[in-house]
Amino acid sequence: MKINYFLLLLTPIALLASGGEGSGGTDIFPRTVNFLIFVSIMYYYVANDLKAWYVGRKNEIATKLDSIQVKLKESNSKKEIALAKVEEAKVNAKNLIETAKKEAVLLTEKIAQEADAELSNLEKAFQDRMAIEQRRMQREIISNVLDEMFKEGSITLGDDEMVKIVNKKVA
Template sequence: MKKLALLSLLMVPAILLASGGDAESTRYFAQTGRETDFWPRVVNFIIFASLLYYLIASPIKNFFVGRKEGIAGQLREIEDKLQAAKDEKKEAQTRLDESGKKAEQIIADAKKEATLLAQKIAEANESELILMEKQLAEKMTLEERRSAREAIDEILSENITNDDIMIDESKVVDIISKKVA
């Protein structure tokens, strides 16, 4: 349908102009002395095109130059942003590497500190064990003495009475004076 409409738009004016006949062309020839007006129309078209070019060429050039510069500016801006992003990525990677190294250092320090703390705790435990062993030995000697005293007191109290020991007054005074002195 579109092709038919386009074909009719082209053909109808051509048919109408072709049917003009010789009457008009003879009258034109009589007025101008030429058979066709092709060359004057070409000259008019060239003048029109030159004026149009003179008036419109500079703004069109400026538009396209401005458009070209705008696109180039946008491209430079995008490239700058891309480079900045790459730099930030490198910086972030560097910080990540440094953080990894710091983490390894912290872990190593923590392990060293843990071993030092374990050694200190072990040394403290050993010194506490030695102290406890000494205290145990002292308690054992005290208990041995106390049990020996109790055993001696028990044996003496059961077997020896006050009547069995004869102390006269001079011996009692000597014993008390020794204890006081």
């Protein structure tokens, strides 16, 4: 490889040995050869560094790409976990709603039963109160009738007749 470079360096000498300034041609060919020699020399000194930089850059990009792919896989797995949790939460919410509806039905039934029991207690208390009031009114009426009878003195009854009258009123 170094021999090729050396021969490349000697080529302009061989090409320009026969010509001079008075040849009257253009100097494009010698300039092209000089440029190629310059590029070859630069390649000789810089090629390894450029290759190393290129390989390093390529490895750096590959590493970044790998880390991005790992992060993508992690985020996809986290997304799947989150979606599973969302579905689980939806199922739990449905179960809670069903449970709440059942509890509401049970509570309404319980309240209805308690209200019915309270109504029956109130009705019984009302019936008892009515019976007490009827007895009180009967006593009052008997008392009023007897008071009138004794106040006026117009009716004279015997003890037997009074007992019969009182028994009739009480019954």
